[in-house]
Amino acid sequence: xxxxxxxxxxxxxxxxxxxxxxxxxxxxxxxxxxxxxxxxxxxxxxxxxxxxxxxxxxxxxxxxxxxxxxxxxxxxxxxxxxxxxxxxxxxxxxxxxxxxxxxxxxxxxxxxxxxxxxxxxxxxxxxxxxxxxxxxxxxxxxxxxxxxxxxxxxxxxxxxxxxxxxxxxxxxxxxxxxxxxxxxxxxxxxxxxxxxxxxxxxxxxxxxxxxxxxxxxxxxxxxxxxxxxxxxxxxxxxxxxxxxxxxxxxxxxxxxxxxxxxxxxxxxxxxxxxxxxxxxxxxxxxxxxxxxxxxxxxxxxxxxxxxxxxxxxxxxxxxxxxxxxxxxxxxxxxxxxxxxxxxxxxxxxxxxxxxxxxxxxxxxxxxxxxxxxxxxxxxxxxxxxxxxxxxxxxxxxxxxxxxxxxxxxxxxxxxxxxxxxxxxxxxxxxxxxxxxxxxxxxxxxxxxxxxxxxxxxxxxxxxxxxxxxxxxxxxxxxxxxxxxxxxxxxxxxxxxxxxxxxxxxxxxxxxxxxxxxxxxxxxxxxxxxxxxxxxxxxxxxxxxxxxxxxxxxxxxxxxxxxxxxxxxxxxxxxxxxxxxxxxxxxxxxxxxxxxxxxxxxxxxxxxxxxxxxxxxxxxxxxxxxxxxxxxxxxxxxxxxxxxxxxxxxxxxxxxxxxxxxxxxxxxxxxxxxxxxxxxxxxxxxxxxxxxxxxxxxxxxxxxxxxxxxxxxxxxxxxxxxxxxxxxxxxxxxxxxxxxxxxxxxxxxxxxxxxxxxxxxxxxxxxxxxxxxxxxxxxxxxxxxxxxxxxxxxxxxxxxxxxxxxxxxxxxxxxxxxxxxxxxxxxxxxxxxxxxxxxxxxxxxxxxxxxxxxxxxxxxxxxxxxxxxxxxxxxxxxxxxxxxxxxxxxxxxxxxxxxxxxxxxxxxxxxxxxxxxxxxxxxxxxxxxxxxxxxxxxxxxxxxxxxxxxxxxxxxxxxxxxxxxxxxxxxxxxxxxxxxxxx
Numbered sequence: 011x012x013x014x015x016x017x018x019x020x021x022x023x024x025x026x027x028x029x030x031x032x033x034x035x036x037x038x039x040x041x042x043x044x045x046x047x048x049x050x051x052x053x054x055x056x057x058x059x060x061x062x063x064x065x066x067x068x069x070x071x072x073x074x075x076x077x078x079x080x081x082x083x084x085x086x087x088x089x090x091x092x093x094x095x096x097x098x099x100x101x102x103x104x105x106x107x108x109x110x111x112x113x114x115x116x117x118x119x120x121x122x123x124x125x126x127x128x129x130x131x132x133x134x135x136x137x138x139x140x141x142x143x144x145x146x147x148x149x150x151x152x153x154x155x156x157x158x159x160x161x162x163x164x165x166x167x168x169x170x171x172x173x174x175x176x177x178x179x180x181x182x183x184x185x186x187x188x189x190x191x192x193x194x195x196x197x198x199x200x201x202x203x204x205x206x207x208x209x210x211x212x213x214x215x216x217x218x219x220x221x222x223x224x225x226x227x228x229x230x231x232x233x234x235x236x237x238x239x240x241x242x243x244x245x246x247x248x249x250x251x252x253x254x255x256x257x258x259x260x261x262x263x264x265x266x267x268x269x270x271x272x273x274x275x276x277x278x279x280x281x282x283x284x285x286x287x288x289x290x291x292x293x294x295x296x297x298x299x300x301x302x303x304x305x306x307x308x309x310x311x312x313x314x315x316x317x318x319x320x321x322x323x324x325x326x327x328x329x330x331x332x333x334x335x336x337x338x339x340x341x342x343x344x345x346x347x348x349x350x351x352x353x354x355x356x357x358x359x360x361x362x363x364x365x366x367x368x369x370x371x372x373x374x375x376x377x378x379x380x381x382x383x384x385x386x387x388x389x390x391x392x393x394x395x396x397x398x399x400x401x402x403x404x405x406x407x408x409x410x411x412x413x414x415x416x417x418x419x420x421x422x423x424x425x426x427x428x429x430x431x432x433x434x435x436x437x438x439x440x441x442x443x444x445x446x447x448x449x450x451x452x453x454x455x456x457x458x459x460x461x462x463x464x465x466x467x468x469x470x471x472x473x474x475x476x477x478x479x480x481x482x483x484x485x486x487x488x489x490x491x492x493x494x495x496x497x498x499x500x501x502x503x504x505x506x507x508x509x510x511x512x513x514x515x516x517x518x519x520x521x522x523x524x525x526x527x528x529x530x531x532x533x534x535x536x537x538x539x540x541x542x543x544x545x546x547x548x549x550x551x552x553x554x555x556x557x558x559x560x561x562x563x564x565x566x567x568x569x570x571x572x573x574x575x576x577x578x579x580x581x582x583x584x585x586x587x588x589x590x591x592x593x594x595x596x597x598x599x600x601x602x603x604x605x606x607x608x609x610x611x612x613x614x615x616x617x618x619x620x621x622x623x624x625x626x627x628x629x630x631x632x633x634x635x636x637x638x639x640x641x642x643x644x645x646x647x648x649x650x651x652x653x654x655x656x657x658x659x660x661x662x663x664x665x666x667x668x669x670x671x672x673x674x675x676x677x678x679x680x681x682x683x684x685x686x687x688x689x690x691x692x693x694x695x696x697x698x699x700x701x702x703x704x705x706x707x708x709x710x711x712x713x714x715x716x717x718x719x720x721x722x723x724x725x726x727x728x729x730x731x732x733x734x735x736x737x738x739x740x741x742x743x744x745x746x747x748x749x750x751x752x753x754x755x756x757x758x759x760x761x762x763x764x765x766x767x768x769x770x771x772x773x774x775x776x777x778x779x780x781x782x783x784x785x786x787x788x789x790x791x792x793x794x795x796x797x798x799x800x801x802x803x804x805x806x807x808x809x810x811x812x813x814x815x816x817x818x819x820x821x822x823x824x825x826x827x828x829x830x831x832x833x834x835x836x837x838x839x840x841x842x843x844x845x846x847x848x849x850x851x852x853x854x855x856x857x858x859x860x861x862x863x864x865x866x867x868x869x870x871x872x873x874x875x876x877x878x879x880x881x882x883x884x885x886x887x888x889x890x891x892x893x894x895x896x897x898x899x900x901x902x903x904x905x906x907x908x909x910x911x912x913x914x915x916x917x918x919x920x921x922x923x924x925x926x927x928x929x930x931x932x933x934x935x936x937x938x939x940x941x942x943x944x945x946x947x948x949x950x951x952x953x954x955x956x957x958x959x960x961x962x963x964x965x966x967x968x969x970x971x972x973x974x975x976x977x978x979x980x981x982x983x984x985x986x987x988x989x990x991x992x
Contacts, residue, residue: 042092042093042098042134042137043137044098044137044138049090049097049099051086052083052086052087052090052097052099055079055082055083055086055099056083056099056102056103058079059076059079059080059082059083059103059106062075062076062079063076063079063080063106063110068312068313072110072113072114076110077107077110080103080104080106080107080110081103081107083099083100083102083103084099084100084103084104084107087099087100087101087102087103088100092134095130095133096130098130098131098133098134098137098138098141100127100130101126101127101128101129101130101131101132101138101141101145102127102131102138102141103127104123104124104126104127104130105123105124105127105128105131105141105144105145105148107123107127108120108121108122108123108124108127108145108148108149108152109144109148111123112148112151112152114353115352115353115354115355116355117152117155117156117354117355118156118355120148120152121149121152121153121156124145124148124149124152125149127145128142128145128146128149131145139172139176140188140189140192142172143169143172143173143176143192143196144192146165146166146168146169146172146196147166147169147192147195147196147199149165150162150163150165150166150169150196150199150200150203151199153165154199154203154206154359155354155355155358155359155360156355156357157357157359157392157393159203159206159207159359160207162199162203163200163203163204163207163209166196166199166200166203167200169196169200170193170196170197170200170216170219173192173193173196176189177189177193187227187228188227189227190223190224190226190227191223191224191227191228193219193220193223193226193227194219194220194221194223194224194227194238195220196220197216197217197219197220197223198216198217198220198238198241200216201213201214201216201217201220201241201245204216205245205248205401206359206401207401208401208433208436208437210245210248210249210437211249213245213248213249214242214245214246214248214249214251217238217241217242217245218242220238220241220242221235221238221239221241221242224237224238225238230265231265231268231269232269233266233269233270233271233279234279235265236262236265236266236270236279236283237262237279237283239258239259239261239262239265239283240258240259240262240283240286242258243255243256243257243258243259243262246258259283262283263283266281266283278303278304278305278307278308278311278322279304281300281301281303281304281307282300282301282304282322282325285297285298285299285300285301285304285325285329286301286325286329289301289328289329289332294329294332294333297329298326298329298330301322301325301326301329302326304322305319305322305323305326308322314349315349315352315353316353317349317350317353317354317360319349320346320349320350320353320360320364321346321360323342323343323345323346323349324342324343324346324360324363324364324367326342327339327340327342327343327346327367327371328367330342331367331370331371331374331487332484332485332486332487332490334374334654334702336371336372336374336375336651337371337375339367339371340368340371340372340375343364343365343367343368343371344364344365344368346360346361346364347361347364347365347368348361350364356391357391357392358391359391359392359401359402361391362387362388362389362391362392362402363388363401363402363405365384365387365388365391366384366385366388366402366405366406366409367405368384369381369382369383369384369385369388369406369409369410370409370487370491372384373409373413373628373629374487374628374629374650374651375651376629376649376650376651376652378413378416378417378629379417381409381410381413382410382413382414382417382419385406385409385410385413386410388402388405388406389402389403389406389410403429403430403433404433404434404437404444407426407427407429407430407433407448407451408430408444408447408451408488408491408492408495409491410426411423411426411427411430411451411454411455412451412454412491412494412495412498413629414426415454415455415498416498420455423455424455424456427448427451427452427454427455428452430447430448430451430452431448431449431451431452431564434448434564435448435561435564435565441553441557442472442476442553442554442556442557442560443469443472443473443476443488443489443492445556445557445560445561445564446465446468446469446472446556446560447469447492447495448564449465449468449469449560449563449564450462450465450466450468450469450495450496450499451495452465453465453466454466454495454499459503462499462503463503463505463508466496466499466500466505466508467508467511468556468560469492469495469496470493470496470508470511470512470515471511471556472553472556473489473492473493473496473512473515474511474514474515474605475549475552475553475556475583476489476553484519485515485516485519487628490516490627490628491627491628491629493512493515493516493627493628494627494628494629494630496508496512497509497512497513497625497627497630497632497643497645498630498645500512500632500643501632501643501644501645504641504642504643505643506608506634506636506641506642506643507608509632509634509643510606510608510611510623510634510636510739511605511606513623513625513632513634513699513739514605514606514738514739516625516627516701517623517625517699517701517737517738517739518738520701520702520705520737538590538594541586541589541590541593541594542590544586545583545586545587545590548579548582548583548586549583551579551583552576552579552580552583555572555575555576555579555580556576558572558575558576559572559573559575559576587604591604604740606738606739606740606741607741608636608641610741611636611739611741612636612638612641613741614741615636615637615638615697616695616958618692618693618694618695619638619693619694619695619696619697620635620636620637620638620689620690620691620693620695620696620697621634621635621636621637621696621697621698621699622634622635622636622681622686622690622696622697622698622699623698623699623700623739624681624698624699624700624701624704625699625700625701625702625704626650626653626654626701626702626703626704627650628650629649629650629651630645630646630649630650631645631646631648631649631650631653631680631704632644632645632646633645633646633681633683633686635685635686635689635690636689637689637690637691637693638691638693639691640688640689640691641689642685642686642688642689644683644685644686646680646681646683647680647683648680653677653680653703654702654703656673656676656677656680657677657703657704657706657707658703659673660673660674660677660707661706661707661935664935664981664982664985665980665982666976666977666980666982666983667977667980668720668980669711669980669981669982671713671716671717671720672716674711674712674713674981675712675713675714675715675716677707677712678712678713678714678727681712682712682714682727693731694731694732695731695732695733695734695958695960695961696731696732696733696734697734697735697736697991698733698734698735698736699735699736699737699738699739700735701737705737706934708934708981708985708986708988709727709733709735710726710727710728710733710964710967710981710985711726711727711728711981711985712726712727713725713726713727714726714727714729714730720979720980720981721979722971722972722979724971724979726971726981728964728967728968728985729968731964732958732960732961732963732964733960733963733964733988733989734929734959734960734989734990734991735988735989735990735991736990736991737920737990754817754821754844754845754895755817755821755822755823755842755843755844755845756813756814756817756821756822756823756843756844756845756846756847757822757823757824757825757838757840757843757845757846757847757894758810758813758814758822758823758824758825758826758846758847758849759824759825759826759830759835759846759847759848759849759850759868760803760806760807760809760810760825760826760830760847760848760849760850760900761803761806761807761810761826761827761830761849761850762827762830762831762850762867762868762869762880763827763828763830763869763870764800765800765870765880800851800867803849803850803851805940805942805943806849806850806900806943807826807849808943809849809900809942809943809946809947810824810826810847810849811824812943812947813847813946813947813950816947816950816951816954817845823838823843827869828869829869830850830868830869831868831869831871831878831880832868832871832878832879832880832882832886833871833878835868835882840890840891840892840893840894841891841892841893841926842893843892843893843894844893844894844895844896845894845895845896845897845898845950846892846894846896846897846898846927847897847898847900847946848866848897848898848899848900849900849942850866850867850868851866851867852864852865852866852867852899852918852932852933853865853866853867853881864883864884864918864921865881865882865883865884865918866881866882866887866899866918867880867881868880868881868882884918884920884921885921887918887921887922887925888921888924888925889925890925890926891925891926892922892925892926892927893926894926894927894928895927895928895929896927896928896929896930896931896953896959897922897927897928897929897930897931898930898931898946898949898950899918899919899922899930899931899932899933900931900933900942900943900946918932919932919990923990928991929959929989929990929991930989930990930991931946931949931963931987931988931989931990932987932988932990933986933987933988934985934986934987934988935986940975941970941975941978941983941984942987944966944970944973944975945963945966945967945970945984945987948962948965948966948969948970949962949963949966950962952965952966959989959991960989960991963987963989966987967984967985967987970983970984971984
């Protein structure tokens, strides 16, 4: 008997948890031949049933007609006795009925059928080895699905051993594809069960066996094999073997690209594997297309009533979470939850996992009570069948416990923290983050402040070290939730140093994301690249030492030795970090900056200056004020989702004629609380460190008091503070001598030729819409058609000449029209200019994927000019050497990305910083060119008189507000400009 190809295909589709196993396979007790001519009629019934079950028509294969065929075989075989026992085909029929039950999600029926079927086949197992192993596989999967994960893992181990023996004693030419596929599926199910039990090292071995069997079945380049490569990579990641994991994940992508037929239904798995890999390497927006296409193919090939389809929904949802598209993700998770439950039953572990994901999305959206209810339901759903499944607890507890604490459910939070700590201790190779998180959450629900402080600091350190491992700087949702918990503890204890350390991880992540391409270009330097890899290896060693220390603390065993080991390794890591920072400071800045020190931050504040950090974490927004005389940390009254919505409402409401005044005042009240204002004291200049949606917030236009109408005297925040925005907490390198006009050299670049025909732009041409950066790239190059639609900037030449006049003809250089090109810019020694101004279009992006990075539009290159495209990208800027004390990006939209969640200031402004520029003047949205010229010129004039740059910008804004220019008092006109420092 051969394995049903229908069964093999359906197991193959289960790309996420499949579990199975049962009792030991007995040796055959009866001498028996499966080709005995006395049972010809049974063999005919068997062929008829398999013909139906293996039919390409899915509906027919799973129809009542097929069930009836198996039932006829079962009834006839029961009557045909062999040594007083029913013919084993009676059991084979039940095993295949159980396969249909399992595919239909009727797990209790499947368990009953397969148990009876195995009992009938057991005396003849060696004569029907494939049927025996198929039955064990089904029983194991169903048993685990119904909650007995440990029992399922044991049965799968037994099935794997039997399969290994069968392979060893069978001539290779007698082993067909379906047998190898069954071997692969058994090993895969075993690996998944072991993972749910926290036995990650064993799971790696099982998944490797599954991969090797898949290769033997269908070859190394088959679409069906790609999933094995990727699943093996996932197992390696869970076992902390990241280098090997990356190798196999990339192998999956390469083979999918080179060998998979785009029309083959299995291509969906390749697309999904590629999409998930892209999401894990920081290219989540790009990954969405692959995942959505995979779901569409699954919908057409296997339908929506399959586990395969539900896993696709869940995978897409997990990619949307870090993009902060929580509502979209929640919808997918709940659809998957219903699908899993409908297929596997009410206690489906996969439905519990989907529900837990939906709960975390609800928590991020500010619905705490609903999130708690869902988390508890997910735990109960799995624990109803087993208390051995630790995977669900690892997913639930880090979110549930802080939510219970915030809800005032002390007893429930203590019980959950104790369970989380106990389960985490039992995991082999438990990552440092959950170990540290479990320790902190236990301390948070306890009564020892010193222990809470120590554990919170340790978790913050583990999270900070973990970001060094990620070249893209991205934080997972689990990391963001952990940072949120640490910040909540910092606010509760008013520990400003802890808050600063934790906020630096959030800010550094945004900086690293924004500068991913800049960093990649830097590490092409062999010296730096080797040093970075060496540091990452040392950090891995430190993480392992952290795990051992955390385990020792949890078990109160060997703590002193673990502390000493960890301290020794930490000293080596810090020495390596310091050496790289000394030798390659620009890379450190681009990768998120060095760890800040509260004393240094306070010392960096000038007279009358204070710092305010505004940080959205996971479900909360945290505020840190640092003044010369004190600090204050607190969580905003509104949750993250509500505040982000406020920012979005304010930004979308801005027009030359008005804006949402209520949102502007509500945001002021939420951020500038009495505690924050007290800490800021009498400061007149404010350095703001915003991340996430708040990086797109024009703080100067917040209303200190409600107003009925906008006038020249409206109480904007810009009247209270001169504002400088900075992406992180860096304290050095920005206390330069204040720019003086006399002796400074000025370079102005702008008014480039239009891309349409390389002739001077027609200022009467209709204005177009400024798009996101990705809209101006196509197939690896610039899209000249899109660039030709950019609107003209008639005021840019006037602006450039007016500012040049202030410096004097001997100290000013202008590159206008055809001269505003990449070639002319590269010909110049930019280190000799004190002030550089770009008056052109700025293209911004969100994720900066591929070539779609932020850029400044210059004149199109000559046909003979190789290697140029007319766009000066962020990574190109970063490679320059700029000595300017001040760079002014008087261009449309150079500050933030094309959506509220774009990385901090798009990377374009920061690229100038890493090229050596001092402060930058940039804009939040497309700017009216006459307003841009006014603000730029007035700011330069103020700085020339010796005013601090933030004050010069403040006065320029106030002068524009008080002028008689059309709509000048409206924030749409004056508010987009920001001064970016450090």
